[in-house]
Amino acid sequence: xxxxxxxxxxxxxxxxxxxxxxxxxxxxxxxxxxxxxxxxxxxxxxxxxxxxxxxxxxxxxxxxxxxxxxxxxxxxxxxxxxxxxxxxxxxxxxxxxxxxxxxxxxxxxxxxxxxxxxxxxxxxxxxxxxxxxxxxxxxxxxxxxxxxxxxxxxxxxxxxxxxxxxxxxxxxxxxxxxxxxxxxxxxxxxxxxxxxxxxxxxxxxxxxxxxxxxxxxxxxxx
Amino acid sequence: xxxxxxxxxxxxxxxxxxxxxxxxxxxxxxxxxxxxxxxxxxxxxxxxxxxxxxxxxxxxxxxxxxxxxxxxxxxxxxx
Numbered sequence: 019x020x021x022x023x024x025x026x027x028x029x030x031x032x033x034x035x036x037x038x039x040x041x042x043x044x045x046x047x048x049x050x051x052x053x054x055x056x057x058x059x060x061x062x063x064x065x066x067x068x069x070x071x072x073x074x075x076x077x078x079x080x081x082x083x084x085x086x087x088x089x090x091x092x093x094x095x096x097x098x099x100x101x102x103x104x105x106x107x108x109x110x111x112x113x114x115x116x117x118x119x120x121x122x123x124x125x126x127x128x129x130x131x132x133x134x135x136x137x138x139x140x141x142x143x144x145x146x147x148x149x150x151x152x153x154x155x156x157x158x159x160x161x162x163x164x165x166x167x168x169x170x171x172x173x174x175x176x177x178x179x180x181x182x183x184x185x186x187x188x189x190x191x192x193x194x195x196x197x198x199x200x201x202x203x204x205x206x207x208x209x210x211x212x213x214x215x216x217x218x219x220x221x222x223x224x225x226x227x228x229x230x231x232x233x234x235x236x237x238x239x240x
Numbered sequence: 241x242x243x244x245x246x247x248x249x250x251x252x253x254x255x256x257x258x259x260x261x262x263x264x265x266x267x268x269x270x271x272x273x274x275x276x277x278x279x280x281x282x283x284x285x286x287x288x289x290x291x292x293x294x295x296x297x298x299x300x301x302x303x304x305x306x307x308x309x310x311x312x313x314x315x316x317x318x319x
Contacts, residue, residue, distance in 0.1 A: 079308065117310075191256070
């Protein structure tokens with residue numbers, strides 16, 4: 019299986035994300051934001067964390083208009099998998115590949131710590147290796163992770179079982195404790211916590227590894 | 241032609257930064273500030289000379305990039 023990891027000016031989790039994909043057995047290609055096409059045969063695109071374009075205008079807003087964003091949009095429209103983490107989640111909402119928006123944290127502080135997540139849906143290839151309700155310890159590192167969506171959109175997410183992860187203790191004011199959401203076809207996942215920072219015992223925990231391993235396994239079956 | 245875009249969080253969207261500013265004003269002794277909303281102003285210098293065409297173009301810019309209409313509203317002033 020092939021993964022492509024995108025780098026924008028200001029991305030800083032791109033290498034970590036590539037390493038996490040590789041550890042799960044993916045062949046990884048690195049893609050630059052000016053690339054208007056993805057490498058041949060890419061199965062999943064990783065949009066990493068960081069501060070793309072310095073968070074100018076709004077987090078993810080400029081990256082969402084970059085040449086590679088158009089390629090990611092086409093990939094998703096073909097049913098390709100996309101994983102956006104932290105700033106990558108912000109980019110995917112700015113691209114409107116995922117609903118809602120990520121606003122300034124309720125407490126106004128940049129948060130950098132491990133948090134406890136609850137697996138809210140296992141009905142996706144990203145979350146299939148977890149059990150529903152399973153508690154995970156995964157780091158967060160963000161200033162704008164306060165997930166916001168209108169009442170109708172929230173009802174749709176809940177009704178369609180598209181909330182992938184919830185915070186056990188809400189750190190940032192996100193509506194309905196939402197930490198990660200899935201697209202309608204369940205192949206695009208955006209999440210604020212960093213599973214790629216929890217894939218090696220030396221990270222202090224490996225609770226993120228099953229996301230990448232599960233994705234690998236699920237894609238092999240598909 | 242100049243254009244000025246004001247982007248604000250939509251009514252009903254909690255503005256945590258505005259709330260923090262309101263609180264700080266109270267701490268400074270400015271009594272009676274009942275609400276603060278914080279937004280941004282973007283000034284554009286346009287080659288366009290027709291006001292209606294400029295307004296239409298800037299509105300398109302707002303929809304596509306300058307505002308996130310999921311959470312923000314915008315106002316365009318031309319001239």
